[in-house]
Amino acid sequence: MTFKLNAFSLALLLAGLATIYMSALILKRLGWTVRWFGILMLALAVWVLGYGAELASTTLEQMLFLIKVEYIGIALIPVIWMIFIIKFTGKEKWLHNKLLYLLFTPPLFTIILVWTNKWHHFHYTATKVDNSGPFPLLDITPGPWYYIFTGYFYMMLAWGIYLMLIRFRKADPIYQKQYKTILLSALVPWGINVMYLMDIRPLGHVDLTPYAFIITGFIISIGLLHFKLFDIIPIAREKVIEVMEEGVLVLDAFKRIIYMNAEMEHISARQSAVIIGEKIQALFPGHHPLQELVAQHVNGAVEITIPDEPENRYYEVKISPFFEKSVIYTGAILLFQDITDQKTAGLKLKQQAEELLALNQVKDKIFSVISHDMRTPLGNLWEILRLMDEEILTEEEFKSFIPLLHTNIGYTYDLLENLLHWSKSQLKGDIMRQTVFDLHTVAEKNNLFFETKAHKKGIQLLNEIPEQTKVFADAEMIHSSIRNLVTNAIKFCNNGDTIILSATTAPDFTTVCIQDTGVGIPPENLDKLMNQASFTTRGTENEQGTGLGFILCKDFIEKNGGRIWIESEVGQGSRFYFTLRTAPTTIYLPGGIANHPDNN
Template sequence: MELIFNGYSIVLLISGLFTLFIARLIFKKLGSVVRWFSLLMLLIAIWAITYSFELSCRTLPDMLFWINFEYIGIALLPATWIIFIIHFIGKENWLNKTIIALIYLIPIITIGMVWTNSLHHLHYTLVGIDTMHDFPLLSIEFGIWYRIFTVYFYILLALGGYLLIRTFKQADTIYKKQNSSILLGALIPWMFNLFYMLGIRPLEHIDLTPFAFIITGLLISLGLMQYRLFDLIPIGREKVINSMHDGFLILDHQDRVIDYNKNILHFLSHSASSTIIGITLAELFKTQNQLLETVQKRINGNVEIQIRTNSRTSYFDIAVTSLFKKNTIYSGVVLIFRDITELKNDAIQLKNQSEQLSDLNQLKDRIFTIISHDLRTPFNQLHTALNMTLKGMLSKQELSVLLPELAECVKQTSGILDNLLSWSKTQMNGELTEARTLNLLVLAKTEMELLLPGAKEKNIAFKCKIEPSIYVFADKEMIKLIFRNLINNAIKFSNQGDTITIYATPKDNFVEICIEDSGTGMRPETLSNLFSAKTFSTPGTHNEQGTGLGLLFCKDFVEKNNGKIWADSSRLQGSRFYFTLPEASMLSIKHDSQVHA
């Protein structure tokens, strides 16, 4: 193969080798954008160098040999250009293996068409040599596939330019300079190729497009050195706002959504494939009146809202910033949503812990008061009476009158001690309970018999309507204390001849127990404070005294056994105290009966 270089081929060869050197130099930089630009420069170098050899050939077979290699650069160049632009503007998410394969489909077909053109003549309908000039030149006539590839070539160059213009329209100055160098570099080969297609060519056949692409490479390389082109690659808008941990929402002057990031969809439980563009703020946040009012009044500031989605409550602090043109014409508003759920939950937990601590302090103070007063007083009375009796200061008649009162004091003191000891035991053992299978009827009757003397003093009748087949799974001592306190409470507020009824009903794996009396009943304000930590005591129908701790202990013991307690009452129409306990399964009943057999 004889090569005789001329002015055109020498310029192309030198420029191509220089471009190849630039491509290798750039490839050493890290980052996908740099690698794609390096590949772009490599393809330009291949086109320039092989076209230089074509222009230096003397025979048609030699020219066709080099044109086959030229098309490796020519065909792959537009596809590589558009992929480089997509990476440069930060839209890598547009690309995947399938999309890249489709972009390179026509270039690969084009290379195949050129290499097999002699079989079908779809790319070049006619090839020959023009010897009418200073050196031989390849003369070609375009085929249908050549025109298809040319349209593809122009479309990708134009699309790359459009993406650059759209992305950098409002970019910072340094990015605009980058944009100018790349846009100018893209425009030059497009214009020169258009001249070639229109027949405006040196020596009638020379294609100046590779010369133009060399200028493109030099212009972008200049941007690389002067504007640090790939050190200051602008991040796409989606990358910036979608990388924000906060939600981002922009409304127009009619309070319609015109932009947002993916976090907003997550906060509102919208799917990633859905869109909220065009939806008004009032449609998105129908119940958030404070937010809507703030935006409608064009007030800048912060608004806290609560959103419940998928059985989860979230809290957000929203920064509202109104936008104005020329400081007077309202054009929209920017809303930044900061998720403060964790902070809010911590604050709520801290508040609850503070309230619990306050309740415990009140309870502690109350217990100390009971120990120092309610327990000391009966013992002092008993001690005084015994001393007076031993010293002969009381007659038998006076002692007989005093004994019932002393007995009542001892009885009340015993009840107080039972409650305090049982509660203290649970506090020392923490949340542990000794749960076992219990026959509810046996347990209720045992406590009723224990309290029967007190009931007889008021002529109160007991009725137990619990089925023998009802079993619960709970701590025996705790449940005994619950029954004792609630029955004793019913006796305390019953009148002569009243009735106290106990019944139980299985409901949804629990047993609901009710202790009902026909006594004085309660006012609504008393009923609402029954199980609060603010203990209080009301005298009974025979002026019986209490400490106010009994119901509080009942609540604690019921909850430790995974149950609930509540009351229902009407003034002068009696009261009903309810509590639930886990129902024992048949398996646990059989197992427990075997253990105790």
């Protein structure tokens, strides 16, 4: 290539280099919204440098090659301009794939047509060199696509200026000098280019549009150096908001999402490109208190829970609506602050307080039982023994007290055993020793233990639990539970009544039933039992209870993974049910796998 520099080409080449320098400055120092302006200036530099080289060329072939290079910048200027304006005016939600395809298709098609023009002449119908001036100039005859692309170029420029004018009217004073600078920068080259297209050409075929960008560069330079243009570009949105630890969500007047920062994307696990334009219900479908507060258009705060692994996350959402002219609601900004640590600590403190309260209640119950139920029979025993020791009672009189002493000591023994089991369990001192055992054998041992007592009251005890009914639980706890339930059944049965122990086995759980034909339980006492209230009722022969039996049973059954419930009708008897896990055919033990221990 050969070039013959002149004043016009030299001015453009210098301006192009200055534009590249300014573009590099913007791309290096400023945020992504402003970097699109840097890319715009880079496209302008391609045009300016290419046209400067064209003006220094002397052959048609070289001029046509350089105009192809120029069009790489010329064709991309309108689309880069629009992306910059859309981002600068806060309309990012528009930048979806369909719009980007629509914006980029005409420029790319134009570049292809310019580079292949010699085969179809659709962009330029004719080209030649005009040597009538002080230096050779390219003389072109526009084709159909030239006018189509020019219309597209001006439509993009006009659309951008329109968006800027709208934002200029609503902008805070601190931002208005930015909008003025950008508008002036856009209008200068546009006006020069309009003159060129209207054939108002003081220098003939020389296009003054690239020279106009020298003025644009000058204006931008003043903006950067004097006004520090873009230092206060909605940096609150692009810099400060993006690095905030809190999630930021901006809604329009119709509760549609128009902006969310990176932290908000993390909180919601949704990308802004996907959710922008959707209503807040799409982002938080089940959080009705949040949606209701947003709909009220008032300042406020609400707590929400967002499911997450390994645990839920808790957020305090502060809502600040904003109004135009103080009366027209235009949207709201929502600030999401993670309070999971505080919430978890609060829940832990609450749980510890509840546990401490429960332990205090256990302590109070233990001391209450000791001071009343155990003190009275032991006091009676001590008094009788004192009288006997002081020979106030005769041997015959002492023997008459033996049935009473037997009853009191038996009651005290039962009470002490239940009390020790229950208090140990409640104070977290009980160790679970779950094994596979035969429920029929446990029931048989209990029936033998109660045989004398049942025979004395004329009660029949039947064990209908099938042999080899294997369950997986703590055998001692289940033995204690059955013993308490059978004791209770005997207590409320009369002569001629029957107590039946039965069980139904299923793959997962075995259901045990202790049924009696006794006096039954009044509904109000049923409620007390299921609510674990400690109380006692005298039996059919004035037997005294401990008040802890059913509480102990419920606690033991639930610790073994089962549940317990009661069915009873006054005068018809009662049925106590509880479930235990059915023993698997293979169980896992520390150190390996063992077969079902039928032979244990």
